[in-house]
Amino acid sequence: MTPTISGGCQCGAVRYRVHGPLDDPHLCHCRMCQKAAGNYFMPLGGAKRDAFEITRGEPSWFHSSGPVRRGFCAACGTPLFFETLGFDGINVTLGSLDDPAAVPPVSTYGxxxxxxxxxxxAVRDGRTTEEEEFLDGKRVRDxxxxxxxHPDHDTDTWPPARS
Incomplete structure (x- = not known):
């Protein structure tokens, strides 16, 4: 049975599915990926075009160079895809997966x-969200x-109806 991997943006407006494993999950440290992620690296994993589908919404695209475009959610800004035009594949951001821990990076680029x-x-002490102490925990509760x-799984509709 072929595994199915799903993911999407923070607000749930764009969702996708990959039928099969992701190829070469990696961390890209190049300056272009840093800017696109707004972070120190961009975690990516590849899928063949015929194994990839958008299941909700439509991403917006930014051409970061001649051959490359990057897909993101226009509603919430989540970076989702990296695509080299003319190539039979697409990379998804590993942090946008519903289960990002299931696809650990195996290499680095840039x-x-x-x-x-x-x-x-990575070896410094940290604390959980629940351990955060700011304004007597009010910030975390708020x-x-x-x-x-959006929850880390597919939903029939989003956002949910407000009662």
């Missing part, structure tokens, strides 16, 4: 722009109580 302190940051993030 190491010329990799942050020199990144390995040290965020949880007003969360508009």
């Amino acid at each position: 190491t010329e722009a990799k942050m020199p302190w990144l390995a040290d940051a 965020i949880a109580a007003t969360n508009r993030q």
Whole structure:
């Protein structure tokens, strides 16, 4: 049985599905991916075009170079796709997967722009969201109580009807 991988943007306006495993899940540290992600690297994994489908909405596209376009949700801004035109595949952002832990990166690219302190940051102590202490926990409770993030699974409709 072929595994199915699903994902989408933060607000749920754009959803997608990949039929089969993702090829070469990796972290790209190149400066163009840093800018596109608004982060220190972009986690990506590849799918063949015929194994990929958009199941809800339509992404917007930005041509970051001549051969490359990047898909994102125009409603919430989530980066979703990296596509080289003329190539029979598309890369999805691993963080947009419903189960991102299921697809660990196996390689890195663009190491010329990799942050020199990144390995040290991974071993520093951290805390969970529930451990966050800001204004006596009010901030965390307010965020949880007003969360508009799409759940990590497909839904028939989104957003849900408000009662």
